[in-house]
Amino acid sequence: MASNHEPNLLAILSIPFFLSCIFVSSTGLVAALHSDLLESEGKALLESGWWSDYSNITSHRCKYWPGIVCDRAGSITEMSPPPEFLKVGNKFGKMNFSCFPNLVRLDLANRVGSIPPQISIPPQLRYLNLSSNNLQGELPSSLGNLSQLVELDISFNYFTNTIPPELGDLKNLVTLNLSHNSFSGPIPSALCHLGNLTHLQMDHNALEGALPGEIGNMKNLERLDVSYNRLNGPIPPTVGGSAKLRSLIFRQNKINGSIPLEIGNLKNLERLDVMGGSAKLRSLIFRQNKINGSIPLEIGNLKNLKRLDVSYNRLNGPIPPTVGGSAKLRSLIFRQNKINGSIPLEIGNLKNLEFLDLSSNVIAGSIPSTLGLLSNLTNLRLLDLSSNILGGTFPLEIQNLKNLEELYLSSNNISGSIPPIMNSLRNLIYLDLSNNQITGSISPIMSSLRNLIFLDLSNNQISGPIPSSLKYCEKSSFLDLSYNNLSGPIPLSLKNCEKLSSLDLRYNNLSEGIPSQLYYFLFLLSVNFSYNNLSGCVPLNLPPPPFEFGNITTDSATFKGTAFEGNKNLHPCFLNGLLPSKTNRNISSYHHHFTSIKIFLPITTISLFLLCLGCRYLSRCKATQLEPTSLKNGDLLSIWNYDGRIAYEDIIASTENFDFRYCIGTGGYGSVYRAQLPSGKLVALKKLHRREAEEPAFDKSFKNEVKLLAHIRHRSIVRLYGFCLHRRCMFLVYEYMEKGSLFCSLRNDAEATIVHRDISSSNVLLNSESKSFVADFGVARLLDPDSSNLTVLAGTYGYIAPELAYTMVVTEKCDAYSFGVVALETLMGRHPGDILSSSDQAITLKEVLDPRLPPPTNEIVIQNICIVATLAFCCLHPNPKSRPSMKLVSQEFLSPRRSLVGLEISLLELRHPSMHTNIGDITVPS
Structure with missing residues (x-):
């Protein structure tokens, strides 16, 4: 028996030995395979050229190569190469992704221009980011094979055609961003089966059709953004099934029908740009769609609502009284709908209300019955009831609106005279009562409105003289009294309103002469005295004013086509002691006397x-x-530049002691010279006027400021290389811009640019690639030790913020205003002039674009134009508090978005504050 079992026992005892041999053999095999894998990955990285500068440290790529992350075994799991690695040449096609079996994250955002079609994306990827590239054509349906994907971002590209339904196969997907492309067609219903999806962004495309009814199947969805598309049809009631939704955005589509009550089931909703019923809702915006029907009564249940904007839709019916239940409302905007009825008295309960805009509707009734309770709205800053059919006279209760800054009651049927109680509105900046049936005189309202910047009383039946109390409106920049029955002379007190940029007195019965002081108003861009009974002469030999008279000569007996047309007793003349500017004028009497x-x-x-x-x-x-020889050694000057080797003699020699031949511009603080150093480097030298050196405090302040500027490094600011400060010679050394100023580029002339402390088209310079730079950054502060409070107004007229003219205090918002003018000038190809204050509703954005360029047809170009125009008019708001900061303007440009408007919008609408409420909540806090 024993002998029969011995072989079996021997076999059993030998099993561990064989297993250990197999283990040793397999371990060696695994190690060899792993070594081959790492070698294969390293070879693929080097052959791609992405990390060519790190080829000498291949054994430590996981530690030292930027954008590489490895697992514990040293195999690459994440790849996000720095953008500059891929942008030199076409290196993307050289990467063999099949050599990276453990790669799960690939981030190529803003890195590649295009992706070759032969590239195969690793199927095991979980995170793929291809955003902000120049990818074009159709989105490949093969992306549906990446079944492990959790995040997919292809935003900010140029993909076209339809969204492939195969994306609905990515069952593990949590985040999908398809925004800012050119996708068209309907939204695939297959996307609604992505049960794990929490964020779905398809905004800023050209999607059409109705929202899929299956949208409620995405139970985990927290954010849905389909704004700025062409979607139509109603909002599906099934949207109420996505109970976790916190943000729902339908803005700027063609959605119609009524708002479904099922949205009230979204208890976690915090932002809704259509309509909502969440108690947590703070901001409700669905402007510029085609939503019709009445405003739901349930709107009063939004107890935390602070901002409600349903403007530019087709809503009808009355404003529900329940709106008074949203006691925290600060902004209520129903502009341009078909709302009728009267203004509910319950609005008087909104004691936190700051902005109330009910303009461009068909609201009727007399103002006393509809506006009476507004006396409770002591925080109100803007009240716009313009373009309705309101009648009656002014309510006395309006005197309680002590904080009111803007009042628009134009284009109604308001009658009676302007009550003296308007004097109590001492914070008023904008007052527009035009196009009504107002009678009486102007006098009662002028003595106390000293902050008034904009006054429009045109197209009424106001009579009597222009009051001398206009002298108190020293801040006014816009005054329109046209189409009334005003009589008497133009008051001499108007000379105090020297900040006026627009003055319109046409179609009245004004008599006597035009005050000569008006011809010297430096800010005046638009003026009209036509069709009155004015007499006297219009001087032709004054220096050219900033506004246009028209083509006037001594033969212009009727002044046809000019600002003086229709005044029979006006005639052209020359003022004594001044020479005419044209030799062909008939000046025989002038020769005789002088x-x-x-x-x-x-x-x-x-x-x-x-x-x-x-x-x-x-x-x-x-x-x-x-001149002492010590200048050569730099005893009295400090000059820095890119290599620290600029010598004083080099600068003097390169300009031949600042010879006029090298001068390329002259401004208020000095002349600018082009200098080529012995090294070949081109620089711009700004030689300052000698009078600055006579200021005792200038020396120390100048040095401190220049040292600060020399360390500024910003891609959009002209670099300051250094300076020379000496009693005989002071100059600044700047980076040279080959194409001169934006002013010259727009006008294609060689006129010398005048550099001032404010932003203007003259100090926006262009390099050889037409990239723009801001010149003379900080020079105003350099040349004035007390730069925040000016003693002399400096700047280019037409670019200076209106408040700077009367406060003499420089703030960041002054730059914002100047930027707005430059932005419009760039779009128009000329200075906007009286466009800035025109009240003509017929002028559209399309009509004022640069006529030298073909009309834009590309949708992206049109959208960019509209964005620039909207931001520009926001910057031009007369109230500095309502302008954005330049930082915010920059952020708006760096965050691509589709404009709310088109080229057919009128300039009057673009200027309206409601158009600016989406710019970082500038005008309307949320």
């Missing part, structure tokens, strides 16, 4: 000029002889 002045004045002037020139020549020669 012959002696014409003979002796030029002789005296030339003699004095030659004497000064001789003295200057002698002093220059003497100064050259006495």
Whole structure:
């Protein structure tokens, strides 16, 4: 028996030995395979050229190569190469992704221009980011094979055609971002079967059709954004099934029908740009769609609502009284709908309300019955009831709106006179009562409205004289009293309103002459005195004013086509002692009376000029002889640049002692010269006027400021290389911009640019690639030790913020205003001039675009134009508090979005505050 069992026992005892041999053999095999894998990954990385600068440290790629993450075994799991690695040449096609079996995250955002079609994306990927590239064509349906994907981001590209339904096979997907492309067609219903999806963004495309009814199947969905598309049809009631929704955005589509009550089931909803019933809702916006029907009574259940904007839709019926239940409302905007009835008294319960805009509807009734309880709205800053059919007279209760800054009651049927109680609105900045049936005189409202910037009383039946109390409106920049029955002279007190940029007095019965002071108003861009009974002369030999008179000569007996047309007793003339600017004018009487002045004045002037020139020549020669040699050693100057080797002699030699031939511009603080150093480097030298050196505090302040500017490094600010400060010679050394200023580029001329402290098209410079740079950054502060409070107004007229003219305080919002003018000038190809304050509702954005360029047809270009125009008019708001900061403007441009408007929108609408409520909540806090 024993002998029969011995072989079996021997076999059993030998099993561990064989197993250990197999284990040793398999371990060696695994190690060999792993070594081959790492070698294969390293070879693929080097051959791609992405990390070519790190080829000498291949054994430590997991530790030292940027954008590489490995697992514990050293195999690559994440890849996000720095953008500059891929943008040199076409390196993307050289990467063999099949060599990375453990790669789960691939981030190529803003890195590649295009992806070759032969590239195979690793199927095991869980995170794929291809956003912000130039990817075009159809989105490949093969993406549906990446079954492990959790996040997919292809936003900010140029994909076209339809969204492939195969994306519905990505069952593990949690985040899907298809925004900012050019997808068209309907939303695939297959996407609604992605049960794990929490974030779905398809905004800023050209999607059409109705929202899928299966949208409620996405039970985990928290954010749905389909804004800025072409979707139509009603909002499906099934949307109420996505109970976890926190953000639901339908803005800017063609959605119609009524708002489904099922949205009230979304108890976690925090943001809704259509309609909602969540108690947590703070902001409700569904502007510029085609939603019709009445406003739901349930709106009053939104107890935490602070902002309600349903403007630019087709809503009808009355405003429900229940709106008074949203006691925290700060902004209520129903602009441009078909709302009728009267203003509910319950609005008077909204004691936190700051902005109330019910304009462009068909609201009727008399103001006393509809506006009476607004006396409770003591926080109200903006009240716009314009373009309705309101009648009656002004309510006395309006005097309680102590914080009111903007009041628009234009285009109604308001009658009676302007009550004296308007004087109590001392914070009023904007007042528009135009296009009504107002009678009486202007006098009662002018003595206390000293903050008024905009006053429009045109197209009424106001009579009597223009009151002398206009002198109190020193801040006014816009005054329109046209189409009334005003009589008497233009008051001399109007000279105090020297900040006016627009003055319209046409179609009245004004008499006597035009005050000569008006011809010297430096801010005046638009003026009209036509069709009155004015008399006297219009001087033709004054320096050209900032506004256009029209083509006037001595033969213009009727002033046809000019700002003086329709005044029978007006005639052109020359003021005594001033020479005419055109030789073809008939000035025989002028010659007769001033012959002696014409003979002796030029002789005296030339003699004095030659004497000064001789003295200057002698002093220059003497100064050259006495100049100490220590200048060569830099004892009295500090110059830095890219290599720290600029010498004073090099600068003097390169400009031949600042010879006029090298001068490329002259401004208020000095002249700018082009200099080529011995190294070949081009720089711009700004030689400052000598009078600055006479200020005792200038030396120390100048040095401190220049040191600060020399360390600023910003891609959009012209770099300051250094400076020279000496009693005989002061200059700044700047980076040279080859294409000069934006002003010259727009006008294609060689006029010398004038550089001031404010932003204007003259100090936006263009390099050889037409990239823009802001020039003279901080120079105003350099040249004035107390830069925040000015003693002399400096700047280019037409770009200066209106408040700067009367407060003399420089703030960031002054730059924002100037930027707005430059932005419009870029779109129009000319200075916007009176467009800035025009109240003509017929002028559209399309009509004022640069006529030298073909009309835009590309949708992306049109959207960009509309965005720039909207931001520009936001920056031009007369109230600095309502303008965005330049930081916010920059953020708006860096966050691509589709405009709410089109080229057919009127400029009057673009200026309206309700158009700016989406720009970082500038005007309307949420």
